[in-house]
Amino acid sequence: MKKVLVTRKLLRSCEDKASKLFDANLNSNDELYSQNKLLKLSEGCDGILSSLTDKIDEETIKKLPDTIKIISNFAVGFGNIDVEAARKRNIAVTNTPDVLTDATAEIAMLLILGACRRANEGINWVKKENWKWSSDFLIGKQLTGSRLGILGMGRIGRAVAKLAKSFGMEIHYRNRSRLKPEIEEGAKFHESIKSLFSVSDVLSICCPATKETKDIINKDTLEYFPTGAIITNVARGDMIDDEAMVQALNSRKIYAIGLDVYKGEPRIHSEYLKQPTAFILPHLGSATKKTRTAMADLAIDNIDEYFSTGKCKNIIN
Numbered sequence: 304m305k306k307v308l309v310t311r312k313l314l315r316s317c318e319d320k321a322s323k324l325f326d327a328n329l330n331s332n333d334e335l336y337s338q339n340k341l342l343k344l345s346e347g348c349d350g351i352l353s354s355l356t357d358k359i360d361e362e363t364i365k366k367l368p369d370t371i372k373i374i375s376n377f378a379v380g381f382g383n384i385d386v387e388a389a390r391k392r393n394i395a396v397t398n399t400p401d402v403l404t405d406a407t408a409e410i411a412m413l414l415i416l417g418a419c420r421r422a423n424e425g426i427n428w429v430k431k432e433n434w435k436w437s438s439d440f441l442i443g444k445q446l447t448g449s450r451l452g453i454l455g456m457g458r459i460g461r462a463v464a465k466l467a468k469s470f471g472m473e474i475h476y477r478n479r480s481r482l483k484p485e486i487e488e489g490a491k492f493h494e495s496i497k498s499l500f501s502v503s504d505v506l507s508i509c510c511p512a513t514k515e516t517k518d519i520i521n522k523d524t525l526e527y528f529p530t531g532a533i534i535t536n537v538a539r540g541d542m543i544d545d546e547a548m549v550q551a552l553n554s555r556k557i558y559a560i561g562l563d564v565y566k567g568e569p570r571i572h573s574e575y576l577k578q579p580t581a582f583i584l585p586h587l588g589s590a591t592k593k594t595r596t597a598m599a600d601l602a603i604d605n606i607d608e609y610f611s612t613g614k615c616k617n618i619i620n
């Protein structure tokens with residue numbers, strides 16, 4: 304049996320599955336392992352089932368024991384792993400695409416709705432118990448007829464487009480390449496982020512975190528948006544320069560933000576919490592039982608497939 308280090312606690316049925324297939328070293332206390340502890344626990348293991356909270360950078364990869372042949376990330380995003388460093392050491396890195404698309408798109412819609420319709424302020428008023436209905440109380444922005452810009456039209460971006468269309472939004476997108484018309488389904492492709500942002504009444508960030516997308520929302524690019532735009536992010540915090548965003552919120556250039564992810568999770572830029580319109584969640588994109596089970600099962604299957612066949616369809620390096 305292959306020995307696999309599972310760095311975070313999984314749902315019970317998934318841990319049972321891992322224990323049937325492998326000699327699994329589980330983390331029953333769900334402790335967040337330091338890089339040193341992860342290295343120590345990897346000794347004698349053949350693979351690692353990691354999560355997005357494990358920072359497996361170049362230095363860590365260089366120090367991994369030679370026995371490690373695969374790092375199976377329990378996430379679709381893999382910005383926490385230096386995949387190039389892993390490739391150099393012949394360590395396969397896999398992720399869990401597809402299975403979390405719908406759950407994440409639902410959270411993307413929640414962010415859009417929450418930010419546009421001032422949900423955070425509404426909830427705070429309810430708690431104070433002294434609000435009064437009036438014709439201009441907490442007037443928000445309506446989705447119907449608004450232009451939604453989607454940055455990154457992969458699986459999640461396309462699922463967001465579909466849901467947003469049913470809310471009556473007009474869909475615009477920017478992607479590395481234009482989609483085929485049958486997949487585009489009427490969404491308008493933009494050749495540049497300037498062109499996309501300038502028509503985005505609402506933006507949904509759905510692209511992967513890469514060197515190219517780091518701080519793609521910054522002081523200069525924020526200028527491209529229509530005044531009063533709403534920016535939401537269901538991908539990774541790396542895409543937003545927080546200082547620039549706070550300034551844009553303070554100057555009312557940007558009306559509201561909706562974030563499920565942010566830099567330095569779980570610690571957030573303190574100024575965001577002072578923004579009454581900010582609608583912020585703690586990285587819940589894939590957090591449903593159905594999806595988390597499917598993700599963990601896939602992360603386990605990726606390891607099993609790799610050790611059984613020497614290949615795996617979800618290898619990313």
Ligand code: GLV
Nearest residue numbers: 377378379380588
């Ligand atoms: C969640 O953020 C994921 O990348 O799976």
